[in-house]
Amino acid sequence: MSTSSPAVDALARKVRDGGRLSRSEALTLYAEAPTHLLGRLADEVRAARHPSGVVTYIIDRNVNYTNICVAQCNFCAFYRPVGAADGYVLGFEELFRKIDDTIAVGGEQLLLQGGHNPDLPLEWYEDLFRAVKARYPAFRLHALSPPEVIHLSRLGQVEVSVVIERLMAAGLDSIPGGGAEVLVDRVRRELNCLGKATADEWLDVMRHAHRAGLRTTATMMYGTVERLDERVEHLMRVRDLQDETGGFTAFIAWSFQPSHTERGGTEATGVEYLRTLALARLVLDNVDNLQASWVTQGGKVGQLSLSFGANDMGSVMIEENVVRAAGATFCMDELEIVRNIENAGFTPRRRNMHYELLGDPIAWERDVPRMTALVEARAAGDASVPEELVRYRARTPSGKRQRAPR
């Protein structure tokens, strides 16, 4: 297929010849290439990297252990300030029950992330991780995005590398790539998230993690205030670190969900998602796996992602709280994910966070209850305070009051 743009045609040839795109070339492709050409190129690169035709997914659960957060990013509808009546911290027993439910449907991991809660010290995380590993030795903890690690570092006055070492010693298996938003400080300043982590700080946590032997993912939340060149800059920074460490297993892009957020505004469109995904596949020539974000795009556009560079349908998820708070309410259980993969002409396989194949779908082997909606962290109105919190020192007045002996 040739286009009316000689520059785009030349870049298409370069991609097909295995060449690496520069910043300006990536920008030209995104700005000028027809959508189908971008998709076709990304699909070719995907097929070359994953010639078996397997599309993977993971059965895990997105658990947000607390919604109390001092970061106050203006794109977030999930957080509650310290002292809010509907702020929560999940107890260890609650988390164990969630793990039991996850294992029951074939899951083997928690994706555990939460707010920057000043009343949860590093010791709480260490105790939680140890308790999980003691009770479920084979269960994986994919936990704490870079800004949470930085928060713990600042809170405990400990180096980032030490935080990572201590969490690994307690049972941390891998780090999710959340909190990256767009790795450009101008953008982060406008999103009021520069304070939680600058672009360099986010990347530095990942560098430390990779050096310590952890694998991580990388993400991008686009569609807020960034320019196209800043979206490309983000991809370049991920690619550069991957060249250096090789520690990213996957890249996941999703669009900002504006409902109920301070920032508000509109959501980037479905076509923009597919184009952004395709561009990521072309630029990130050193990242094996690209996930489809069905949770923000819906099942239909999520499935179409498989023609635009994605080779993974992400997670069955079971529970989700963050994008739901901002208006996204899509749900796909394992059967639905598998059906969509097969319908697109691929072979579904379960995987773990390291993208090692675990086998055929669980639902092919035994009956698994159908799921029509993602579970929430807690039932509405549940304001219970976990018993074990009294063992940890609170820093804020409201935290201290909550933990005072009655």
Next chain:
Amino acid sequence: MSDDALMAELRETLASDGGLDEVQMRLLDSTDLLSLGMLADEARQRRHGQQTTFVRVAEVAVDASALESLGQAREIRVTGVPASVEAAETAVRAVAGQGVPVTGFALHDLMGLASDHAAEFARLLRVLCDAGLVAVSELAVDRTEDPESAVAVVADAGLAVSRLTIQDARGDARLAWVRTVAGWSFPPRAVQAFAPLPRAEGKTAPESEPATGYDDVRQVALSRLLVDNIDSIQVDWALHGPKLAQVALTFGADDIDAVPAVDADELGPRRTSLEDVRRNIRAASFVPVERDGAFESVTP
């Protein structure tokens, strides 16, 4: 299959308005999604250039006493099954004369009202035309007996059919309807659009699996490639949602139906339906053109 030679051959045949032979039809069935999308996009652009039309619709139930709000509607659509000829006529007269084209009804409901009697059916259509109706808003191909003849009767009465729809079809039956529609012939401009995505899928048989994104955009693409007797391939903003509707535009659709006529003010000016539909059309690299219920452009 992504065979460049095959695609080139198909592209040439389609561009020359030549009919596809049976072998080519079968090959088209098995062609990969992106190649189909490219072909359909080319076919759509030959017909409509960069333009994508949309219409803001105010719906009024046939048994409602009055239109709740006209808003910025460019089409007033009477919905529901009329209890009698008089009820249908009264509903049309109640909203006609406001400078906005009035459409309404599903053709099979009107045929039922005429007890499937040909002369009575023709008389009913003339009554509605006189009352101010410009088009029957829907002809469901899987609910209507002999749709091709029915369209001719509608055209004789001075009306158009806004769109052919499929109510509920799954799997191969979806594509079978596309081929069937492609084989019909209609008087000029008697049918304005074909909406190829089933509208009540799963409602009549809820245990069945819903269509996937691949199923839907493939259906849209094949409709554009095969149905050359209808000018527009239509998707529904409200029914299919903005994301699928927008992606369908890049797979051969050129018209968006059912954009709300009344904006939800609480969402702010950037998220009004009008701005949102325009934004989505532009983001798909097309030029938005607002039309009315008679398929006439109203964009200055």
